[in-house]
Amino acid sequence: MSDDAQTPTPMPTPNDCDLPRRRSDFATFAEAIDYAARSEKGLNFHDMRGTLERVYPYSEMRADAMKAARQFAAMGIAKGDRVALVAETGAEFAALFCGCIYAGAWPVPLPLPTGFGGKEGYIEQLSVQLDSSDPKILIYPAEIAEMAGAAAERQGCEGQSWEDFSERPDPETDLPEADPQDICYLQYSSGSTRFPTGVAVTHEALLHNLYGHASGVNLGENDRVVSWLPWYHDMGLVGCFLSPIANQASVDYIRTEHFARRPLAWLDLISRNQGNTLSYSPTFGYDICARRISSQSNVAERLDLSRWRTAGNGADMIRPDVMQNFVNAFAGAGFRASAFTPSYGLAEATLAVTVMPPGEGIRVELVEEERLSGRPRDLSRPARYRAIVNCGRPLPGMEVEIRGEDDNPRGDHQIGKVWCRGKSVMHSYFRNEEATDDCLVANADGEVWLDTGDMGYMADGYLFIVGRAKDMIIINGKNHWPQDIEWAVEQLPGFNHGDIAAFSVETDNGEEAPAVLVHCRVSEPEERIKLRNQIADKVRGVTGMNCVVELVPPRSLPRTSSGKLSRAKAKKLYLSGEIQPLDLAA
Structure with missing residues (x-):
């Protein structure tokens, strides 16, 4: 072989084969691996530029x-x-x-x-x-x-x-x-x-959830998964590694760190797929791609997203404005808004609890902020609304209830704590009986329910999530959702999704006040002071209160393993001095 000879490009595993499809109907995951190994399908690993490295x-x-x-x-x-x-x-x-x-x-x-x-x-x-x-x-x-x-x-x-x-x-x-x-x-x-x-x-919980999710998105022949999600988080591990095995689907991967550097490589992989694509991301993944492509005019020439039939969205609060920006950016490449598939889930329920039926896309309801926070309407101020995304229907075999502070079920459009029950719910927290007993609660009939810690409401069999109960900012007896504050600040020019963290702190006079940490990208002292005042005015308009505004260096705000903003950790690091605000006099 000459020195100039090139190694042949490996052929990816196929989308289809003669082995009949089984939707996770196995007694154990070992059986699922055994069955998948009888097919020609498998995992395909790509480098940062999307070149196939390992079949x-x-x-x-x-x-x-x-x-x-x-x-x-x-x-x-x-x-x-x-x-x-x-x-x-x-x-x-x-x-x-x-x-x-x-x-x-x-x-x-x-x-x-x-x-x-x-x-x-x-x-x-x-x-x-x-x-x-x-x-x-x-x-x-x-x-x-x-x-x-x-x-x-x-x-x-x-x-x-x-x-x-x-x-x-x-x-x-x-x-x-x-x-x-x-x-x-x-x-x-x-x-x-x-x-x-x-x-x-x-094993039973895993396979029950994988069956429910595959049924919810109607996983079928010629489907293929594409993913950049990390395997240490439930959406990446369960949804994009274990599910393709148990449902015999081929899958293409790029590493999470490669997606962070070249996010459009994700969409390039989807474009090259000749089957129907299932691919999932938190909101920020769609946001990054829409921002990267915004300055390019050749989207229709570069990408073909017409076969992307399930664009899953979960892991954090779903932003309808971000989703609309993605549609605007990639409609020319054949992306259909109806492909969006919102869902709700958590590791304690293996992965998914609800999923939007195929083809229904993003559906929102406008809800008054006062009703979201449970406080009476201030008639002296114009009504403010937040768009709440429909997260779909419960998976087969999964029950969802909304409960009030008395733990009694609530009716449609009544906000309360989200509880769920089914075989997908976890066995326990490992070696932590107290934590297990806090969230796995048996009722009088012996039925065990999971208290998710999330707040939401049901409407016509669909679940709407409004936020995490533990993130609620309570000041002077009034409830404020941090998302409302963060999203309001994001409307100011120059901010990206995830640049703001809101929580409550105790001020010098012993009273509670909202605090807002904001990534700052300006260096002039006068501009920083101007920005801080703009943010304070914006938060005052949302909460009716003065707030603590701290400008912090970019990339200072911590995230969870799934890429979600961690408000609790941001607060802890701020109060301990590990997040140092920028000097406005510098």
Whole structure:
């Protein structure tokens, strides 16, 4: 072969094959892996520019998983032991996760480092999660060996890189049989209900949720998944890794960090797909893409989004204005607004609780802000409204109720706490009985319901989410939603989605006041002062009160593993001095 010869481009796994489709109708996830391995489908990993790097058929993944299971058994890992895995998007994690399933161990996906918090912050985060899950071993990519190894040493478990673990012996051995009621994996919630408590999900709960979601979006022949979502978060792990296996769909991946640098590579992948595409993102992913393409005029030439039939949206509050901007930006490339598929879910319910029926798109209701916060209407001021997005109907086998402060069910359009019940609900928080009892509550009939911690209302069988109960700002007996404050400030020029965090603080005189942290990109002192005053005026118009406005450096506000703004952590870091406001006199 000449030096100029090029390596042939690998062929991606197909969208369709002769194996009959089964929608997650398996007793255990091990059975789902076995069945998927009989098809020609699989996982396809792409680089930052969308070039296909690794084709990983399910048959090959299963063979690697069986080897990993024998390796786990040889090192003494037994049924019910935990194996912590740093969830880098790639074949190594996929095989090890499934290897844990075959070995009867519980895989524990843990996050990769992010830009926020630095080296010591990441080591501390891993250490806390390792302490909670108490694994036998932590396995990680070699490039983060220093940090991951330090976290493993703090916790007292063994730590190894992918490469080193692959060299372990794998003698033939009998592997345990899984039962539907066995724990399948531990998922660390990114903030829904509690953090950092491990959500224990059984095989039955996982497959019940995967069946319900596949039915809700009508997953069918010739469908293919495209994803950039991280595998340490429930939407990425369950929706875009475990679901394609259990429903025998091929899937294309780019890594989350590559999406952050080149977001339009996500849409390029969708364009090249010759089947019907299912792809999901929180609101901010659609926002970033719309902003990146806004200065380009060749959208119709570059992209073909006409086969994107399910554009899932979840993981944070859905912004109808952002969704409209995405439609405006990409309608020329064939994107249809009806493809938007809002949903609601949380790790404590495995993944999805409700999903919009296919083709219904984004539907909103305008609700008076006073009704959202539960305070009486101020007739001296014009009525203010917030657009609340319809998050769809409960999945098959899932019940949803809205309950008041007395825990009694409420009627249509009455706002209260969102509760749900079904086989998809978690088994427990791992080794945290108190936290489990706080949110899993049995009624007089012995039915166990999950208190999600979210607020919303039902209307004609559809669920509308208005916010998190714990985020509510209560001042002088009046309730204010932080989203209303943040979205009002975002209307000022120069701000992006996620630039503002609102919460309450105690002022010098001992009274509570709203505080607003805002990413600031201007350097002139006079402009900063002008901006601060504009923000204060905007918040006063929403709340009727003076507020504390702090301008902070860009990228200062923390996010959860799913990319959601973490108001609780922002408040904690601000009060501890770890987020330092900019000097307006500089």
